[in-house]
Amino acid sequence: MSSDVEIRKLARVLGAPPERFAYLRDVPVADLRLLRDQVTSALFDAHLGALERMAGASKLLPSPLLAKLAEKVFGPLLSARIAGLVDVSRGVDIAKRLSPGFLADVAAELDPRRAAGIIAGMPAPVVVRVARELARRQDWITIARFVDTLPEATIVASLEVIPEGALPRVAEMLDDPARVHYIEDLKAR
Incomplete structure (x- = not known):
């Protein structure tokens, strides 16, 4: 690299x-x-203390309301910061209610290491919709950041919506060059 x-x-x-x-x-x-x-x-x-309090308070509200608040009030940056602090099952439940465009915005702001459980628990169809949006935006950095976190089957499904010519751009952005072969092998299946 x-x-x-x-x-x-x-x-x-x-x-x-x-x-x-x-x-x-x-x-x-x-x-x-x-x-x-x-x-x-x-x-x-x-601002970890304040974010932890917000994540704790989120337990008091239903997931559909939190999804609306995330998109209309919190925005992608704050939502990304809080994502790693909420319970995994709750985070997945909220995230799958968000629009693909908003999830793509959150993904661009997210540190995948902090929300690995939520990312890994996302239903493949939701991830594919987000991957499609990120590919439309040509956001290869964000796509590459999730290769180490997503389950293999989800990566395979997502590769279907990423243009063939974009794979070298995604591969260039991977932190671990060995993962390039991993993606190539998955794409070949």
């Missing part, structure tokens, strides 16, 4: 254009990945 790819991922986390970080091109890829992980942790942990 090139430093340019890691810089694009870091820029995504920070919500800034990749050009702003061009001065990092000579930094080793492993160091850029560590920086990205540290920045992600710092951003997700910045």
